[in-house]
Amino acid sequence: MPPTPMADKPLLKIEDVEIAFSSPDEADIVAVRQVDLSLYPGKTLCLVGESGCGKSVTARAVLRLNDQNSLIRCGRIRFSPSDGETVDIAALKPDSLAMRKIRGNQISMIFQEPMSSLSPVHTVGDQIDEMIMLHEGLKPKDARERTVALLDQVGVPGPRERANSYPFQLSGGLRQRAMIAMALACKPNLLIADEPTTALDVTTQAQILDLLKELQEEYGMAMLFITHDLGVVAEIADEVAVMYLGDVVEQGNVFDVFRAPSHPYTQALMRSIPTIARKKERQRLSPIKGTVPSAKDRPEGCAFTSRCPYAFEPCAGMMPGRTSVSGNHVARCHLLTENARKAEVPA
């Protein structure tokens, strides 16, 4: 399927954001730096990368949900709903009224573990009713009708009876569906999904991804989807941003990035996915050698240098800038600037 054009105006624009965590007896840890991302209505941006690379910290910053020892040191998070004014979320206090209005009203979040948003001591129906009553001011009876319709829409069988179940009485897949229903109760402009399918079996995972795509089409919402699984990216993303130790090292339209991965880290991630062709040719998977350095001892230059098979002189000393690959596809690698320089030298 060819890439679909983007709407002109981004719903969310993360500009040059740096997030650090303070600790009483150590220097601040910079978890995310110079992040620039744009999300468009009706489109999905996937954040991908190994554990600890800053995906969740970036996503949680959009809702100002990072731990209290976090600080957005610089940058802007501009949220521009079609029916309201642009607001810089980075400048809001996490517990301000403005932020509480955005949270759960215009931007919702779903997690890998539904129990992080569902209360174990209330039925799922009561929890969704309450959300609807809070946001839409409906009476309890009308709210329940909408809850039942929402549970039905997200594929919960027998929704009226299931609304009376406690979360522990539901299977993992149904709990995930109930959490999605709750996230949709306020008809958000943006849904943030933090590895919502990681804990599910492959069949349920595929069903939930299909469901999210259907709901996105119906509600026209933007999605920021976090995963470490490139298979999931291929399935759901319009745009992809690859993160490594807090830096976005490559980003662009998903077709362009998959067709021509240009950062050695993205290339290495691609080589580590199992494919039928590799199995037929009895090729071994090639895991990425070494480990991600600690954010506490962040190297000076490109953080991937210690694991990069192509590392050369400038890599350890200086973080490369963004080089355009094609269209909006960019990557941060000295090799690209070096190749571009060589290409400019006449033969």
Ligand SMILES: Nc1ncnc2c1ncn2[C@@H]1O[C@H](COP(=O)(O)OP(=O)(O)OP(=O)(O)O)[C@@H](O)[C@H]1O
């Ligand atoms: N409260 C905190 N205090 C100090 N450091 C933190 C805190 N929360 C997160 N970090 C650090 O921020 C960095 C990024 O973490 P983050 O959770 O965003 O990674 P991730 O890419 O989402 O990983 P995973 O896939 O495992 O969830 C990590 O080095 C982590 O240790």
